[in-house]
Amino acid sequence: MDFTLDSEQTALRDAVRGLLSKSYDSTETRREITKTDPGFSEKTWTQLAELGALGLPFAEEDGGFGAGPVEVSIVAEEIGRVLAPEPYLETILAGGLVADLGSAEQRADVIGRVAEGALVLSLAHHDIGDAVVATASGDTWTLSGVKEPVLHGARADLLVVTARTDAGVGVFLVDPSADGVERTGYRTHDGGRAARVAFDGAAATPLGDPTADASDAVALAKARGQIALGHEAVGAMDVALRTTTEYLKTRKQFGVPLNTFQALTFRAADLYVSAELARSTVTWATLVLQDEPERAVEAASRAKMQVSRAGRHIGQEAIQLHGGIGMTAEYSVGHYTSRLTAIDHTLGDGSEHLARLASTVTDHGVVDPIG
Amino acid sequence: MDFTLDSEQTALRDAVRGLLSKSYDSTETRREITKTDPGFSEKTWTQLAELGALGLPFAEEDGGFGAGPVEVSIVAEEIGRVLAPEPYLETILAGGLVADLGSAEQRADVIGRVAEGALVLSLAHHDIGDAVVATASGDTWTLSGVKEPVLHGARADLLVVTARTDAGVGVFLVDPSADGVERTGYRTHDGGRAARVAFDGAAATPLGDPTADASDAVALAKARGQIALGHEAVGAMDVALRTTTEYLKTRKQFGVPLNTFQALTFRAADLYVSAELARSTVTWATLVLQDEPERAVEAASRAKMQVSRAGRHIGQEAIQLHGGIGMTAEYSVGHYTSRLTAIDHTLGDGSEHLARLASTVTDHGVVDPIG
Amino acid sequence: MKLRLSEEDAAFREEMRTFFTTQVPQSIRDTVAARRELTKDQIVETQQILNAAGLAVPNWPVEWGGKDWTPLQRHIWHEEMQLASVPAPLAFNASMVGPVIAAFGSQEVKERFLPATANLDIWWSQGFSEPDAGSDLASLRTVARREGDEYVVNGQKTWTTLGQYGDWIFTLVRTDPDAPKKQQGISFLLIDMTSPGLTVRPIELIDGGHEVNEVFFEDVRVPAENLVGEENRGWDYAKFLLGNERVGVAPVGSTKRWLAAAKELAGDRIAGDPVLATRVAGLENELLALELTALRVVAHSADGKPHPASSVLKLRGTELQQAVTELYVDLAGPLSLASGAGDGSGVPDWARVSTPQYLNFRKASIYGGSNEVQRQIIAKTILGL
């Protein structure tokens, strides 16, 4: 068991941190960028690609860089630290499905362009109302139904869509500019973007074999996304906590710095406990994903549940310990709370994951993290 | 809506408080009394009877004093304040069933003696393993099976026993010295007493009509007990909280009184909030029992759940805020925690009552306390 | 002790319920029920309807439009208003500056301001908080220098809620900078917001909304007759006002209504999910406990002074408000992200507003005396710590 980054990984972290701390050097900069569509900086996106960050999880033969979950987690955490709004999660989710399910041609076509930053992907997986249905007519497939919210769905160059097939769940590539696809984009509360995407007999290309059930692949892709989101949250919590402790040290009330008030510093100590516990669990889940992917779905639930608790605790208390200033959009900390709330409700919130864990809690004695 | 005691009620409170604060003037006195069987003071029991406290809930025509739930709650709260170990709850529970279900003769036989303190009752209602079964042979009934724990069951002069009948639930009077009754008494952690009571064809007299289902009467009796326990808890919480704040004011550490530490005083404030909310709910439940008994079972669950939360909060924090001294049997506060824990687990703990409330939560919109 | 309302109080409750559910436009009540923002006009319209019926400022002295109600009646009025989704009379007018003027203002000031304040012909803003003061209100630095018949005001106020609608602002200003204690030398001054030198700058909050403002004073000239009460006694008036504010602030009725609405919106999900049902039942019970505590406090505050336990109401009331907003976000799940969704979206309205409301209500435990201040009051005043 080893929790330390090697030197290449440390270099990656420093490079990404260097880039993102320049791109998002202040709350104001981020507010400006998220104000107008597509809600992120195309320039930063390109720079991330140039740095190699976008191709990390994909095999070299597909056009990726052949790194693994740890490298992805490093990028995700740095994204979380500055709340970078770029569609990195969608790349992991949708790109991962292409890599797992796609034919050699599909992989060659998509992955390389994703790694170059030339293709923004989005995974449309959340049905609103009836499930999206895929229908075959000979070799031709079409989709009908509505997905919402689809994160970054309006900007995406290519949609990866889950749909109901006779075999269960199928995954399809859809050109969003094709006939029968209607996208309506909007802002999300954390400064991000989402869309309603309606399919009305839209042409779709199956990813891999459409007569097989892709449920497991989708579950694994989501687990990857959950774990990456967990790291993003860990980065965000770390900064929210440091910002709060810094404020307690410098802000004066009643003639003394706030950290004179033990009721406040003890609460900060409890925040630290929450943050550390979440960090441990998320890091472990990344290692499970790397070394025992067959346990990754469960590990991701464990990580997401812990992140949910910690994110609420830290998000709420960071504002409260700041007082009024924490409520304002000009100050950073409220944006962290907003983002942590969004992360909690993306790919299953804390109680959903806890319910999953609860449903299998009597299947084992102790939980052994080492396996 | 009126929450104030009238002058007679205030006088009752003062009288009971006067008596009990003399009988239980220190932790040491209570420890001595609870050390030896029957675990309470027969003298204090007689004095409570002389004061009229034991006959309060019963009709004058039955030999009681014709008071109501408010008067019972006053006595219960005073009992809670000093953790008096006398079997008052059992009197309410078992006596209430005699009053509700018993024939005129049964009531005349039992209630008067209860009011005089001459007859200690105990309600044996908790089955351990298979339910106790009542069998009729002509007009003669016998019971078989085991009840445990039966509070004050070894000392009781007369047992009121719930048992399964063809009609559902029946309630029976059993002479504990009769053949086929075996009692094994023991201490409970709060200094009280309980017993295993085994019936093996023991002779039993039906309370009222044994061919009718007495479930509703038993539920109402339990609600009365739950509400009285709630008041006992409120009294105990009040004293535990005052003891704790007094300690914070007087105990010095690091050269200053503990109430210099804001982290501690803020926690005391939270305890006060818990105590006040519990007191409000319990008092309300008493008024529901008085004025709208058909809603008493639900109101009792609401009160018991709130008392459970508050009791845990206050019981745990009272010890923690004291530090080591709070762990010792020579000091008072740990006994309050022990008693609050016992109350929580008597007649349904917080989660049991919450589950009941949850099962009907969609049956109504808002809860209107006034009705 | 008794449970039921007296016949008189029950009739009063019925009267209030009927009035609120029939005399206030449905569209306004629907907006409140949907937890959407009200327009200024809707707030003014409601208050004028209430005022016409004598129901806008019952807490004021009778000669200025108040009612000689018992504390319980006032409580019933307040609860029924919330349960009917009727927007309460503007707190700045009805609960804050009005009572202060009525209690401490000169006859001229009363006549000039009270009727217009009750009828919301004047929209009042509050100018208490300052950027460097926070919970330590008394360390305020806005200065009013006396020059002949005028005060010349310089400084900055912040967290001025709905200041964008304000006609007048009531302020705490320092009139004696040399007073030995920071609580001394403060005065309570009424300022016309159209005065030259006064500017209002919006503050965007984390929910994206604009409900608070900064207010800047640059050599703003204020007639000395706009002083309330005596010069340098402003801190006493402020304490009187803050005590009133705390009593009015326990939002039990509206939180109950939100929770009941959540049950309807969630439909079968609650009955099918014991964990969720337990959460809802727990909240419902805590709200009941709070409401009953409010009724107890009401019963013991007959002398008109705020009961110290009113801090319990503020503290727990805002915690439960926040817990219910959190429940909405969880019920909305992934749909809670779609705050910016427009008409074509399949995301229901309540889910779209869920996170902005959750974020917005983090303020509840900060403004109007933070929960830390309330704990301090409980520890000191009630527990003697």
Next chain:
Amino acid sequence: MKLRLSEEDAAFREEMRTFFTTQVPQSIRDTVAARRELTKDQIVETQQILNAAGLAVPNWPVEWGGKDWTPLQRHIWHEEMQLASVPAPLAFNASMVGPVIAAFGSQEVKERFLPATANLDIWWSQGFSEPDAGSDLASLRTVARREGDEYVVNGQKTWTTLGQYGDWIFTLVRTDPDAPKKQQGISFLLIDMTSPGLTVRPIELIDGGHEVNEVFFEDVRVPAENLVGEENRGWDYAKFLLGNERVGVAPVGSTKRWLAAAKELAGDRIAGDPVLATRVAGLENELLALELTALRVVAHSADGKPHPASSVLKLRGTELQQAVTELYVDLAGPLSLASGAGDGSGVPDWARVSTPQYLNFRKASIYGGSNEVQRQIIAKTILGL
């Protein structure tokens, strides 16, 4: 970064697991698993079995019986011991006085005490806390006056756990009452508990048990050679000791085992009750998070000094211990009252001990540096507040 243990560590884990589950008598392990009190003999027997195999004091220097293990190996040893329900070596010997003597004692003191300490031939008691000191340990008042070759000790210690079994007691005593700071002028003195003038008085705790004591010193004469290290440097040694104590104190393994046992005892109830299952799953996940944090702390404390985050382990570890004891009481329900039930009772053993254990474990967040002290350490040392 990697998940799995190295082959070497995996083999080590297997070796520990085999040893603990085969070499320690089943009756002793059953007693621990049932959460019943161990006798003195059982504790001694276990430690001597461990010591014979070189597994009692791995944290000591190698020359005194320690092992040159990595922090991870030491962690594995500790976790496997807890999972196998093996009672840990007596902390007073193995984690407290032993390391202090090994680090600061003279060669004579080492030779005289360390082998007997490792083998539990001497049962050590701890004499640190005093009635008027509490968390403010340094304000201790027990005095050791030098008279020739002896110290004369007067004063009182308290909370001396298992002092009734103690052969010797290691104490902090004031040797220079005139030192300018309370942390100065304190010495670390070893005292034979059979010395005249030393008396032990039991303290009954709220669970009815007797595990702590008061120890009184009345003109107790102690040879000066029993001093550890230098006179008046005792506070430094105490800090060293307390730092070690904190690391050893995260009780993850035993809490995991309790929770797993609770699942078995509850049987079908958990699977049939989603609310209960959720509570158990939540605890299980929190324990996992704590265990992983312990592994991270272990990985970063290779220099032998306690990682500041070890306060997280103590704080959260005791919270979770207490949460699991509370779960047991709730699972026992009304049966939890029957703590005094005897053999004929139908109440199972685990239910009878549930409330006494719950009450007893309230101590966990008080002793060994209260959770308030741990929060203080985190706030100050880690967060710089």
